[in-house]
Amino acid sequence: MHRRQFLATGAAMAAWSVTTFVPSWAQNAPNLGTPTLPDPGFARQKVGDMEIIAVNDGVARRPLGEEFVRNAPIGEVKAMLASQNLSTDYIDIPFTPFVVVRGSERILIDTGLGEFAPPTAGKFVANLAAAGLQPGDITQVLISHYHGDHINGLRKRDGSWTFPNAKVHVPSVEHAYWMDDAKMAAAPEGLKGAFQGARRVFADMPADKLVVFEPGRTVLPGIASIVAFGHTPGHTLFEATSAGQVFTYLADLTNVPTLFARNPDWAVQFDMDAEAARKVRREMLARVAASNALVGGFHFPFPAFGRKTPAGNGYAFEPVA
Amino acid sequence: MHRRQFLATGAAMAAWSVTTFVPSWAQNAPNLGTPTLPDPGFARQKVGDMEIIAVNDGVARRPLGEEFVRNAPIGEVKAMLASQNLSTDYIDIPFTPFVVVRGSERILIDTGLGEFAPPTAGKFVANLAAAGLQPGDITQVLISHYHGDHINGLRKRDGSWTFPNAKVHVPSVEHAYWMDDAKMAAAPEGLKGAFQGARRVFADMPADKLVVFEPGRTVLPGIASIVAFGHTPGHTLFEATSAGQVFTYLADLTNVPTLFARNPDWAVQFDMDAEAARKVRREMLARVAASNALVGGFHFPFPAFGRKTPAGNGYAFEPVA
Numbered sequence: 001m002h003r004r005q006f007l008a009t010g011a012a013m014a015a016w017s018v019t020t021f022v023p024s025w026a027q028n029a030p031n032l033g034t035p036t037l038p039d040p041g042f043a044r045q046k047v048g049d050m051e052i053i054a055v056n057d058g059v060a061r062r063p064l065g066e067e068f069v070r071n072a073p074i075g076e077v078k079a080m081l082a083s084q085n086l087s088t089d090y091i092d093i094p095f096t097p098f099v100v101v102r103g104s105e106r107i108l109i110d111t112g113l114g115e116f117a118p119p120t121a122g123k124f125v126a127n128l129a130a131a132g133l134q135p136g137d138i139t140q141v142l143i144s145h146y147h148g149d150h151i152n153g154l155r156k157r158d159g160s161w162t163f164p165n166a167k168v169h170v171p172s173v174e175h176a177y178w179m180d181d182a183k184m185a186a187a188p189e190g191l192k193g194a195f196q197g198a199r200r201v202f203a204d205m206p207a208d209k210l211v212v213f214e215p216g217r218t219v220l221p222g223i224a225s226i227v228a229f230g231h232t233p234g235h236t237l238f239e240a241t242s243a244g245q246v247f248t249y250l251a252d253l254t255n256v257p258t259l260f261a262r263n264p265d266w267a268v269q270f271d272m273d274a275e276a277a278r279k280v281r282r283e284m285l286a287r288v289a290a291s292n293a294l295v296g297g298f299h300f301p302f303p304a305f306g307r308k309t310p311a312g313n314g315y316a317f318e319p320v321a
Numbered sequence: 322m323h324r325r326q327f328l329a330t331g332a333a334m335a336a337w338s339v340t341t342f343v344p345s346w347a348q349n350a351p352n353l354g355t356p357t358l359p360d361p362g363f364a365r366q367k368v369g370d371m372e373i374i375a376v377n378d379g380v381a382r383r384p385l386g387e388e389f390v391r392n393a394p395i396g397e398v399k400a401m402l403a404s405q406n407l408s409t410d411y412i413d414i415p416f417t418p419f420v421v422v423r424g425s426e427r428i429l430i431d432t433g434l435g436e437f438a439p440p441t442a443g444k445f446v447a448n449l450a451a452a453g454l455q456p457g458d459i460t461q462v463l464i465s466h467y468h469g470d471h472i473n474g475l476r477k478r479d480g481s482w483t484f485p486n487a488k489v490h491v492p493s494v495e496h497a498y499w500m501d502d503a504k505m506a507a508a509p510e511g512l513k514g515a516f517q518g519a520r521r522v523f524a525d526m527p528a529d530k531l532v533v534f535e536p537g538r539t540v541l542p543g544i545a546s547i548v549a550f551g552h553t554p555g556h557t558l559f560e561a562t563s564a565g566q567v568f569t570y571l572a573d574l575t576n577v578p579t580l581f582a583r584n585p586d587w588a589v590q591f592d593m594d595a596e597a598a599r600k601v602r603r604e605m606l607a608r609v610a611a612s613n614a615l616v617g618g619f620h621f622p623f624p625a626f627g628r629k630t631p632a633g634n635g636y637a638f639e640p641v642a
Contacts, residue, residue, distance in 0.1 A: 048613075216537020216548030218604040222611030224547060224560075227537030239545075241612030244566050283539040290543030291369075291562030 035059040035092045035120055041127030043303035045320065047294060048242025050102045050222075054296060054304045055128050057095040057112030057153070058121025064091055069259060070267045070274060077259065077266075084258050091256060095121055095149050096304040098249060098296050099133065100223070100240050106133060107140045107220065109238055109249050110298055111153030114162060124153055125162070138163040142219060143170045144251035145232040146178045146198045147270065150298065155201050161209075169211045169219050174234025175202070228253055228284060230277030231270065237284070239293075246293040253284050255299050257317040261285060264314045285315045294320070356380035356413045356441055362448030364624035366641065368615060369563025371423045375617060375625045376449050378416040378433025378474070379442025385412055390580060391588045391595060398580065398587075405579050412577060416442055416470050417625040419570060419617050420454065421544070421561050427454060428461045428541065430559055430570050431619055432474030435483060445474055446483070459484040463540060464491045465572035466553040467499045467519045468591065471619065475522050482530075490532045490540050495555025496523070549574055549605060551598030552591065558605070560614075571618040574605050578621055578638040582606060585635045606636045615641070 041056040062068070068091065069077045078088040100107040112124035125135055141163055144150055153162055177183060178198035187195060202210065213219050215227045215236040226237040231252045238249040254260035255268040264281045267274035288295050289308045296304050297317075306319040362377040383389070389412065390398045399409040421428040433445035446456055462484055465471055474483055498504060499519035508516060523531065534540050536548045536557040547558040552573045559570045575581035576589040585602045588595035609616050610629045617625050618638075627640040 214548060216546070217601065218547075218608045221607035224545075224608065225537070226539075226545065227535060227548075241567055241608075241614060243613045244615070246562055246565055246567060280538065286542035287539045287545065287562075292564050293562060294565070 032061055032063060032090045035061045037120065037123065038094075038302040040130055041123055041302075042131040043305060044131075045247070045294060045305050047240065047247045048245040050100055050240060050242045050247070052240070052247050052294075052296070052305070053099040053101065053131050053133075054096050054302070055099055055124055055131060056302055056304070057097060057124040057127070057149075058117065059092050059094045060118055060121060062091045062093055064089060067269050070269055070271075072263070072266050080259060080262060084262075086258060091259075093256060093299050094302055094304065096296070096298055096300065096302060097124055097153075098304075099128070099131075099138070100247075102222070102240075102242065105139050105220075106137045107142060107223070107240075108138045108163065108166065109142045110144055110150040110251065111141065111162070113149050114153030114155070115157045116148065116152040121149075122153075135163050136165055138166045140220060141166045141168045142223070142225075142238055143168065143174075144237065144249070144298070145171070145174050145235040146194065147232065147252070148194065148197045150251070151201050152197065166209075167211050168205065168209055169213050170202075171215045171225065171234040171236040172212045173215055173229065174232060174236065175212055177233040179203075226284070228280045230273045230275075230280050232272050235277075246291065248288055248291075248293045248295045250284065250288070250295050250297040250300075252298055253281050254297060257297065257300055257315075261308060261315045261317055262311065289315055353382050353384060353411045356382045358441065358444065359415075359623040361451055362444055362623075363452035364626060365452075366568070366615060366626050368561065368568045369566040371421055371561060371563045371568070373561070373568050373615075373617070373626070374420040374422065374452050374454075375417050375623070376420055376445055376452060377623050377625070378418060378445040378448070378470075379438060380413050380415045381439060381442060383412045383414055385410060388590050391590055391592075393584075393587050401580060401583060405583075407579060412580075414577060414620050415623055415625065416445075417617070417619055417621065417623060418445060418474075419625075420449070420452075420459070421568075423543070423561075423563065426460050426541075427458045428463060428544070428561075429459045429484065429487065430463045431465055431471040431572065432462065432483070434470050435474030435476070436478045437469065437473040442470075443474075456484050457486055459487045461541065462487045462489045463544070463546075463559055464489065464495075465558065465570070465619070466492070466495050466556040467515065468553065468573070469515065469518045471572075472522050473518065487530075488532050489526065489530055490534050491523075492536045492546065492555040492557040493533045494536055494550065495553060495557065496533055498554040500524075547605070549601045551594045551596075551601050553593050556598075567612065567614040569609055569612075569614045569616045571605065571609070571616050571621075573619055574602050575618060576620050578618065578636075582629060582636045582638055583632065610636055 038056050043054045045052045066074050081088050095112050097112050098109045113121050184195035215225050219225050222241055224239045228235050228237045237251050240247045260266055271277040285308055306317050308315040359377050364375045366373045387395050402409050416433050418431045418433050434442050505516035536546050540546050543562055545560045549556050549558045558572050561568045581587055592598040606629055627638050629636040
């Protein structure tokens with residue numbers, strides 16, 4: 001790659017970085033090493049008559065700065081990391097979409113970064129293949145919100161659809177927000193890339209591919225959506241039930257649970273309405289702890305499946321074996 | 322009772338009849354006999370670490386008229402009833418609130434008619450006592466919507482609170498609609514009683530007793546609300562989960578399932594937005610059939626607990642043993 005191409009790519013990536021968690025790999029950053037990617041990059045769980053597959057898209061290593069937790073001194077953040085034997089220099093942020101396999105349906109929840117990823121991510125399609133599925137097998141895609149790591153994988157650089165046979169279900173409130181030209185015009189510069197990203201993916205999506213649903217309602221038989229506005233204006237969770245067993249997808253209710261489930265009052269820099277996000281984080285964590293539901297989170301440590309149990313002022317994440 | 326008092330009471334009841342399903346007992350109606358009330362009037366189900374108690378408030382017998390199913394010829398309605406060995410002269414409509422017993426919590430879902438009931442209803446408090454609980458034991462009340470049979474029991478004729486120790490959780494959209502004076506002024510006469518009823522119950526409810534929640538969000542730990550607008554503007558369902566087991570309260574998603582689950586496209590006269598109600602009825606019935614969740618419905622035949630299974634163009638209700 002020529003230096004000019006590299007710089008252009010770097011600039012493009014920087015424009016995405018607020019919403020895609022792309023780390024500072026293209027910038028002058030201290031060498032923090034490379035995150036370990038899960039191998040194999042998928043994990044299966046049986047839930048009633050469904051199989052849920054966690055399919056890792058990769059991991060981004062992000063230097064820990066003052067800005068990452070908005071409302072806590074960095075010393076407290078580092079102490080929390082150290083208490084869990086984690087590095088205090090960086091945060092490893094995994095990206096994990098889930099696939100619900102049920103009868104002939106293959107329902108993908110969020111997409112990963114697709115062809116718009118740093119070198120340690122964009123692995124979803126390869127890991128999906130390792131799990132025995134091809135993109136053409138996906139029948140439905142459910143989107144929690146429009147940050148780039150959740151939608152970029154819907155569409156390739158050449159404009160073609162990654163999942164050509166899938167309908168794409170999006171929360172009405174989220175779609176309306178990001179597709180609103182007036183809101184884009186009024187947005188701070190750092191957020192404009194996310195508006196452009198939503199347009200790249202959705203602006204000319206055919207009407208028979210796009211399904212806009214009302215958050216809080218049923219999306220598909222057996223699959224509920226849950227209002228969790230705050231992280232973004234229309235941030236929405238999903239809950240799949242089969243034969244009385246439950247899988248709750250928590251999307252970005254927390255970023256890494258080591259910080260934000262342990263201390264639900266902490267706000268990650270990406271929470272657009274920190275107060276609303278905090279309220280729904282407390283509500284939902286209490287709910288899934290009470291129900292003992294199997295939960296999955298987009299930024300949870302792989303296998304990204306587990307349960308939430310009360311711990312101190314917040315919740316621990318107990319991964320399944 | 323003097324004749325004048327009786328007439329006054331009759332007129333007051335008639336004003337409530339649209340929303341409370343009070344039958345024509347105060348009017349000149351053919352003698353259709355009296356519905357059989359369940360005895361005992363309660364039934365228990367274990368769901369994870371919770372116990373759910375269905376507590377019957379009574380049954381109203383309603384002569385079957387052309388208006389009951391808005392969009393079907395009465396011949397088809399009668400054929401559907403006859404096919405299930407039910408009378409074609411009347412509909413028996415039960416009223417069944419549920420109590421979730423979980424640790425020290427006693428969470429009541431909807432209230433029944435309280436002291437504003439025809440002779441064959443208003444039995445909730447007596448049946449609650451038969452199940453071993455007093456009104457003062459109730460710690461929380463969840464309200465699905467503001468039709469009188471769901472809220473009247475919150476408050477006695479003398480203005481006192483039936484459940485003095487309970488907070489009352491109401492859907493924001495529903496509360497805003499019925500408490501809006503402009504909407505009351507613009508409402509057709511037949512609906513004004515329901516607006517007045519909402520005011521009787523809620524107008525001076527103390528702020529520390531009333532909790533307004535956003536439909537689609539978590540209401541209490543382990544208890545979700547589900548957007549099901551249509552039957553009323555803010556009609557909301559509840560789903561309680563414990564140890565991976567699920568109880569879904571379907572409120573007025575259907576009136577009697579013998580008609581409206583068997584044929585989800587039929588609209589009961591009480592559905593305020595028939596098209597929206599039909600859409601969410603189809604969605605939710607498909608969801609609870611797929612999940613095989615234990616469901617409860619306010620107007621389901623006692624014990625009001627059961628499961629939905631596909632049948633013909635709709636769903637059968639299979640009561641639990």
